[in-house]
Amino acid sequence: MGRKIEGGIKEHQDLTRFTVSAADVAAKDQIDLMSRNWFSLVPGRTEPIDHKYVDQKTGMTExxxxxxxxxxGGIATIxxxxxxxxxxxxxxxxxxxGLATSRRIHFTPYQFFAWLKIAxxxxxxxxxxxxLNRLxxxxxxxxxxxEIGKRTRNRIKQFSWITEWEITEExxxxxxxEVVLAEWLFESIQNxxxxxxxxxxxxxxxxxxRWLYLYARKATGGGAGIWKETFKSLYLKSASQQEYKHYASTLRKLIKKNELPGVRLEKVSSVQGKDMLLMERTDKRPLAEKLPAADREVQMALIEKTPLEEAWENVLEILNKHLGDATVNAWIRILNLVGYEDGxxxxxxxxxxxxxxxxxxxxxxxxxxxxxxxxxxxAIRFEVKSSKKGSASTVGSAKK
Structure with missing residues (x-):
């Protein structure tokens, strides 16, 4: 049997081929794909996945x-x-x-499997x-x-994760x-x-x-390394096909096992008595300003806003409408949000x-x-930054 080519790169032959070389590269994921689930959690799903929500940073409905x-075999799986x-x-x-990259990527199965550490x-x-077929x-x-900042109405982009693929056998x-991946995905990585x-x-x-880990990694990415969310909210963001009661049961089992890498899970309750999941990073990142100069740029590239930080930006926008930019900038925006815990x-x-x-x-x-x-x-609690580095005095009050 000689050389055999399955599939084919036909529409994107003009793209420069990016050939994989490194095997031991840190695993990374695109932020948008961690905020809500874009993949089937089980094989064979043909029911569409739908998400609709208001982006807290832009105010746009996404x-x-x-x-x-x-x-x-249905929608590409996680x-x-x-x-x-x-x-x-x-x-x-x-x-x-500093190497040139392209969304036309070439690799061997051995490189992929070695990266996953599977035989x-x-x-x-x-x-x-x-x-490859499902993607x-x-x-x-x-x-x-x-194009945030330029659009006045929602623009819909349509694509597949992989535009073309080709397998060579000998x-x-x-x-x-060789695969050509979505331009939407490639553009986000450039930033x-x-x-x-x-x-x-x-x-x-x-x-x-798997999805819960990805979401927890995104949600706990801020300085505090802690995030809480109701079971129902997680259920909706996961796009699970399970009934809610079965999904909630699965969450309770995962909490009992507590085996997600680098994340601690705990069941807590909201003020209204709703089931909530507390997620805490057990390997919290060092502050970027404390890192050596050589590592600082890399660390800063990984720092993204947590849902709490995004909500704070939205709060400031709400206050702008009621109090005006001048007042908010003078008195509110200068506050440093430390965290949110137990209400x-x-x-x-x-x-x-x-x-x-x-x-x-x-x-x-x-x-x-x-x-x-x-x-x-x-309550809202206020601290006054002390002259002593790293210390503060509490002067806040409870809700009135």
Whole structure:
């Protein structure tokens, strides 16, 4: 048996080929794909995945609709996504080394399997080919990342994760794989819109826990490293096909096992008694300013806003409408949001005068803005930054 080519790169032959070279590259994922689930959690899903929500940073209503081909096994699964993670990780590494990249990427099955740290065998090659087909036939329509700041209405982009793919075989063995990935995905990587994943992610077997890890990694990416969310909200963002009661049962089992890499899970309750999941990073990142200069730029590229930080930006926009930019900039925006825990928001200010002014004049508006976003506030707590490095004195008060 001689040389055999399956598939083919026809429409994008003018793209420069980017050849994978590094095997031990840190795993990375694109931020938007971690905020809500864009992949099937189980094989064979043909029911569309739909998300519709208001982006807290832009105020725009965003939508995501994902469909798959029944002929090729439905929507691409969260395990198929490993191939995209491989490409993203290779791109980011090459960019940081100053190498030219392209969305036309060439690699060998051995490089992919070595990166995943799995032993290649017959069924692994078959699964890889099936994944290529599902990634190509999965259709995405979304308004996410459509020229923020320039648009006055939602623009929908349509694409597949893989535009074209080609497999070269010689003497019955796969020698090389070439894929052209979505321009939407490639463009986001140019701006390092990524987060680093724990390498143990690929050891997570189930779809529900895989997505939960990705979401927890995004949500706990801020300085505090902690995030809480209701079971129901996580259920909706996961796009699970399970009934809610079964999904909630799965979450309870995952909490009991507590085996997600680098993340601690705990069941807590909201003020209204709703089940909530507390997620805490156990390997919290160092502050970028404390890193050596050589590592600082890399670390800063990984720092993304947490949902709490995004909500704070939205609160400021709400207050702008009621109080005006001048007032908000003078008294509110200068507050440092420390964290949110057990219904209490903590802020830090540089002087007692600022705290007193906000307490007397603006605190009710501040609480109303947070509550309008669905936060159950018991209190807002203020600290005055001490002259001693790293210390602060508490001067806040409970909700009135």
């Amino acid at each position: 939508s995501v609709r994902i469909t798959g081909s029944k002929e090729h 395990h198929d996504q490993d191939l995209l993670l491989f490409a993203i990780s290779q791109w980011v590494d090459a960019q940081r080394l 290649p065998h017959g069924t692994a090659y078959d699964r890889l080919k099936d994944a 190509k036939t999965t259709n995405i329509q979304t308004t996410v990342r459509a 003497q019955g063995e796969v020698r090389g794989i 390092f819109h990524v987060l680093t994943l724990d390498k143990r992610y690929f050891e997570i077997p189930g779809g529900v826990e 209490t928001l903590t802020y830090r200010a540089s002087t007692q005068f600022i705290v007193d002014t906000v307490e007397i004049q603006y605190k009710p508006r501040l609480m109303q803005a947070w509550e309008s976003l669905g936060y159950d506030l018991k």
